[in-house]
Amino acid sequence: MRKHLCMAGFAVCLIGAATPGSGTAEPARLVLQRSLRHNNAVYWAAFSRDGKKLATASLDNTVKLWNVADGSQAATLKGHADGVAFVGFLPDGSIATASLDRTLKVWSADGASATRTFSGHQDYLACAAVSSAGPLLASGGFDKTVRLWDVQAGAALATLSGHTATVQAVAISPSGRIVASGSDDRSIRLWDVETKKLLRSLNGHTLTVQALAFSPRGDVLASGSADGTVRLWNLDGTALATIGDGSVAVKSLAFSPDGQLLATGGSDGAVRLLHVKDRRELSRTAAHKNTVYCVAFNAAGTLLATTGFDSAIHVWEVQGE
Helix, strand or coil, rough: CCCCCCCCCEEEEECCCCCCCCCCCCCCCCEEEEECCCCCCCCEEEEEECCCEEEEEEECEEEEEEECCCCEEEEEEEEECCEEEEEECCCCCCEEEEEECCCEEEEECCCCEEEEEEEEECCCEEEEEEECCCCEEEEEHHHCCEEEEEEECCEEEEEECCCCCCEECCCCCCCCEEEEEEEECCCCEEEEECCEEEEEEEEECCCCCCEEEECCCCCCCEEECCCEEEEECCCCCCCCEECCCCCCCEEEEEEEECCCEEEEECCCEEEEEEECCCCEEEEEEEECCCCCEEEEEEECEEEEEEECCCEEEEEEEECCC
């Protein structure tokens, strides 16, 4: 895998700024606070619930913990035998990771040791998600399955089958009751966590579904695709909106904590802030040299972390919402 130097300059373009009294969204923009690095592509980032730590997962087989206040490195988590595709904080503060080595691990809050390891995927593990409502992990991979794991019990809960190609994205609703999965087969599937049954399939994307995110209220699902569009869905399967002209593949998505903004990362290295209600692009930031693998807000919605194929992590202040 090639390694790339961090981009030296960053341009921010505001689009369609609202005029006073227009009733439309105010402009929002990203202002760079600091840049951090791994030794290879960075697949994922997550802020701790108190906002004091940032965890990043990389193709260099490690996860790094950073102090948000000053950008200093707090710890390096080593133990996976291949690139780490995901990192997230569980409700008790422990850290969950998922790797191309087909395993998931749970680590102590300080990253000092792995307390559990989960295995079961029969091919590369491509994606994972943590529940904000309890000790639930979901993962998806090249074996076309979605798997559910009980962190507290240290047990596999279910293997959900139905996709006909690699599962590239998973997300867990805020209630912890629904898992969404997106695949190379171009479909999105919604699964009931309690019954382990398929609720419904959402169809409309014409290429791989690469990113999924539930709104903070849990009533809307956003999906991003290699077809260059973001789609918004009601959980009954109703399509609410399609955003994007198809020119740039959408690799990553994240709702702001108040649900008003949707950040997207594209194959062009740009991060876009969309106003959810108006379905309008508020700003576009040239953030990375190439694909933006992850966008992640802190719990306050004041910071956005972005990661990319260029081995860089950027922490931005969100201004003007």
